[in-house]
Amino acid sequence: MSEEKRSDGTMRVDTDLIRQLADLLTEKDLTEIEVEDSDRRITVKRQLTITTAQVAAPAAVAAPVAAAAPAQAAAPVTEESAASHPGTVKSPMVGTVYLSPEPNSSPFVAPGVKVAAGDTLLIVEAMKVMNPITAPKAGTVRQVLVQDAQPVEYDQPLVIIE
Template identity: 50%
Template sequence: MTQTSHGDDVDFIRALAELLRENDLTEVEVKRDYGEDSALNVRVTRTPAAIVQTAAVPAAPSYAPAPAAAPTPAAASAEAPQTASNDPANHPGVVPSPMVGTVYLQAEPGTDPFVRVGSQVSKGQTILIVEAMKTMNQIAAPKDGTVSRILVEDGSPVEFGAPLVIIE
C-alpha cells in the first residue's frame, strides 16, 4: 500500500478549487485510488458569484428559453420586469433542479412527455429527468397538484436550484 502525505491531498484539493475558479465551473468530483485500502474521494463545489450577489435571483437565468424574436417597444413596456415577486424561483410550487445536468421532458426521444401544462400529478410521480454524469435521475413531483408552468426546454442544461416546473 502506497502512503501519500496529507499535504499532497490538500494541494490536490486546492488545485481542484483553482480549476473551478479558472474555468467558471460550479462542481468537480474526483476519486483517486492509491491502492487496495486507500482512496481519496473529493467533491468541490462553489456557488456562482451572480447567485450570491443577487440572493437567489439570477440576473440572467440560464434556464429561461430565449425569445423567438425581439419584442416590439410596445410589448416590451407591457411586460412586467423580472422581480423577486414574479420570479419563478420564488413561487411556492416551484420544483427546483436538485443537480447540474441536462433536463429531459420525456423518457425517450419521440415519446410523450412525462407532464404537460395542465397535467394532474401525484406526489412521487416522475415529472422529468435530469441527466448528470451519464446517469438519468428521475425528478418526482414533491406534492399533488396541477402543472401550471414548465420552465425548461427538453435537452437544455440546468444548474443546481434552477426552477424546472411549477405545480399548484
C-alpha cells in the same frame, strides 16, 4: 509572515491570512493550500462532498392523459418569480433535462396536467445517469420552465406545481 509568539510560548494565529487563504481556495476552486515561512506552516483545506444518485434509467412509462386547459388562464411565471414560487420544483443537480422517457415519446407532464406526489416530472441526466425528478406534492402543473435536452444548473427552477 513573521513568526510571532505569545508570552506563554504559543504561536499567534494570523486570522486575516487564514481568511485570505480560504477565499483563495474558493476563488480558484482548490481543495487545499499550504503556506510555509521559517518554522511556521499554515495549511487550509476544504472538504468537498460529492454525491451521485445511482438510479436506473426509467422503464417505459405510460404517457399522462392530456388534460383540458385550466379553467382560468394564468399568466406565465417569469424565471425571477419562479425561484420564489412555493410550488417550484428545482433541479437538484447540474445536467441535461429530458421531458420524456425516450426520444419522440410524449412528455411526462405538460401545463394543466394533474400530478400525484412521487410522479415523474422529467429526467435530469448527470454523468450518464438518468435521475427522475418527481413531484414533491400533488397538484396541477402550471408551467414547465425548461425545454427538452436543455442544460440545467443546480437549483434552477424546472416546473411549477399548484
